[in-house]
Structure formats: structure tokens, C-alpha cells
Amino acid sequence: MKNKITSYFYEGENKNVVSLKHEETASFLIHDDSNILLDINEFNENNNVSFIIGNNSKLTLRLLVVNNLDDLNIKVNVPRGSKFDMIVADFSDKVEKFNTLVSLEGEDSEASIHLATLSKEGNKKKFNLSFDHKVGKTKSLIDCYGVSKDSSLIKIDGISHIYENANKADATQKVRVILFDKESEAIANPILKIDCNDIKAQHACAIGSLREEHLYYLLSRGIEINEARSLITLGYLLPIAQYFEEKDGEKIKEIIGGAF
């Protein structure tokens, strides 16, 4: 089946609170008043996945991406009083399109996306992470760390749209990418589309090579340049491992360690 999710695992207080329908889009339905932790580690190359979250529920979605993705489209609806957190650790060779649209549809709903991505050996990774604040008192966070090396590319578009009358909405976007060599590239577009006055919004973006004073500090303690670069870069990507179970966390550390 085209959109089949080949492997997923969830933890929750009641096994009947998640159901999966395989149609044109693979849809996960999260019942009201649920607290679900969902891991998806394997995708087909093309996937459309949607998450429909019930009222006053919490969904934490963890994606450890190691196989190539041509096209992954994730849609999430977050209703009143609900929370959605997505953690993406991307160590695949290719992410042609990774699109996420999170729609905050009820007051007091919250959502976050934490992304760590490593682009190496000429990889090209393209992410589009969007939030729609359709009503007021909604909160979103995009927090991305990337490392681009070996003539690779990372492109991150973060679009937070705050609709008219979405008073007291709060949107934050943070993107930081380290370029490991002169041939590598990163493009970050943290975009805020604001149609309401009474809101809070901030975006920050930092793309650059390793900070010279950090390297100098490590070198001054006898650490060689390549090891110093690796230490700093590991520090950029490794924190994502804390969101995963120990086994996947170790796998992430192994993959990152092997890349430097």
C-alpha cells in the first residue's frame, strides 16, 4: 500500500486511544484526554501522514529518520487544550521534501518541532515546517539544529502564520546551522506571517562556520583541530538524543560519531 507506515510503536495508558487508517493518507486518530508517545522509525519513500488529535490530549511524535525520504508530508490538527511535540532526528542520506503543517485550531493549544539534521557527502535536505495559529492563545516553537558538511545542503523554511483575531498567539522560530566547510550550504527562511496585532512572535537564525574562539579554547588545551571541530559539532546535534529512548539515543550517538 502506497502510504503504509511500516513500523510504529506507541506508549499510552489505553491501547485503544490510537487508531491507524491506511487510505490515501495514513491517518492516526488520537482520542480525547489521551497522552501518547509515538515512535515512527520507518517510512516508505513517499508518505502522507496525518494526525488528528482529540481535545485535551498530548501527542509526542518521535521520528528517527535513517532511510531516504523523497516526499514526506505530515499534517497535524491540534484542538483546544491539546499539545503536539514532534522530535525529528534526521541522519538519512536524502530528504527531498519534508513538509509539516501543524494547525493550531483551538485555544490553549500548543505545538513544537525540534529538529536535528546532518547533511553530509553531498546530501541535500529540504524541510518546510509550518504552523497555522488559527485562533488566539496558541503557542508554537520551531527549534532546529543542523550541520552541513562535505559540499552538502540544508534548507529550512519555517513559516508561522498568525491569523486575524488570533489574539495572544505566541510563535517562536530558532534555526542554527553550522557549515563545516566552504563548499557546504545552508538556507534558512524563518518567516512570520502576522495578521493580528496582539501577539508575541520572534524568530532567530544563525548560519556560520564554527566559532573561532570556541575552536581556539579547545586547541589551547591540546585538542587537535579535527577533534575540536567534532566535539563542537557533536554538541550541536547530540542534544536531540535526550528525547529518545536509550536504545535509539545510543543509535543516534553512534551515527553522529561515525560521521566525524
Add this chain to the structure above:
Amino acid sequence: MKSLKIKNLHVEVEGKEILKGVNLTINEGEILALLGPNGHGKSTLLAAIMGNPRYKVTKGEIILDDKDVLKMSVDERSKAGLFLAFQNPSEIPGVVSADFFKGAINAHRDNKIKLFEFYRSLETACKEVNLPFDMVNRNLNDGFSGGEKKRNEILQMILLNPNIAMLDEIDSGLDVDAINTVSECIVKQNREKNTGFLVISHYARLFDLIHPSKAAVMVNGRIVTEGDSSLISKIDKEGYEWIEKELGISIKKEDQQSMNKVSIGVCATKEVLKNEK
């Protein structure tokens, strides 16, 4: 005896000459106090010795035990036995202190340190500088107080056991108890490991505790006078004005007009230009 010899050293930063012919020798086992007014080149000297890439040596020599330090990379200088305790140590998010310490120790050894030996050394050093042991699991200097950062520098000195340690205002930001702790560590390292010290400080209190054997005064990018510890007492009592009278040297005032270009934020970017009011 191991020694660090600086001969006729000229150093410039961004095209401006800061050091204008420095001559100085520090021997293993000595503690040399380096004094001088602000902005006259003391920190520049230490940075140039350690190989900070911002500082360009245009003339002169730095010799450590007959080896040309200027031909060494920064990490090679550390492995050769030089250590610099920074005035403002870098905060490096994501780099776990314990990983960094282990990497630094291993860089100074032929065989990697065994885990048990590493943690034992670390525990002992933490106790000596009075830092909690769980600090080693925190990111390097990230969120540390000023005093914690300075004690962390001394902790690294203990772990790396250098031949010559350079301390750049190690006492700034330390409370009375912390100054006593750091001083005890310096004295112990000097007496038990015979490490030579080049110490910059503006306060006699630190020097009273570590008892320098020599003192030198840097003015206008040069060492203008050297002597024993009585020189420290004289400067503590009289300041630097006597240098102008006795040595006939006009002390240049600290350059206050240069301001770095800065940029703030992503949306609101402002460049502060020189001379802009």
C-alpha cells in the same frame, strides 16, 4: 631547567601594534607577576604566547626549551607544556565538560587514560578547586558563574600539569574564599610540580597569597622594569605614576574610542560605526 624566553616580541591586532619589543624570561618553578596599567599589552602577550590567531607576531622570538614556539600550532603549544587560564573562558554549549577534559588529557598522553584513573583525577581536582563533581556533566562553562569559570580554568591546569602556566586575571570575579582556594592550588602546583607561572593581576591580595619570586611591569607594550616582589608592594601603594617620574616614560592612556562593530538580532540589525554618536 625549562624556561620560556620571549625576545624582542612585536605583536599587532587588526593592524595596530600592541607589543613593541617585549623581552621576558620565565623559568620553571618561578612565579612571575606581570603588572601594568589597563590596555598596555599584558593579555596580548599571553594570547600571543598561546597562539591566538587574532594576534599577529610581526617580529621576535618565543622559545620554550630551545624549541621555537612560533612554529607550533596552538594545540602543539599546549602539548609542549604551555597553559593559559583565560580571563573570559568561552562558553561552549553542547560540549560536555567531562568529554572535553578527557580529550584534553588524552592529547597530552601517548596512551589513553583509563576511565577509573580519569574519574579519580577529576574528583581530586574538583575537590581542590572546590567545584561540585556533577559540574563535569554540564556543558563547558555554559551557564557557569564568573567564579565557577575561573575555578574551572584552575581545574584544567591541575589536570594538564603544564611546565609554564599563564594566568590572566584569574582572581577577577572571585570572592575572598575562592581567591584563597585558587591561590592554594597555584602554590601547590608550583611547589609540588615545579610549574612556572606568569600571573597577571591588578590586586596585591592574590600576590600576597602566591608569593611571586619576580615581578615585571608592562607599559606601552614593553617591559619597562623588573624586580622582586617589592615592586608589587610599591605599585600597590603608589600606582604607576612613579614610572613616569623615575623612568621618564610617558604612560599612554587606554584607548577608549574604539568600539567594535556589532549587529543585534536578525530582524533589527544595527551597525555601530566608529565615531557614531
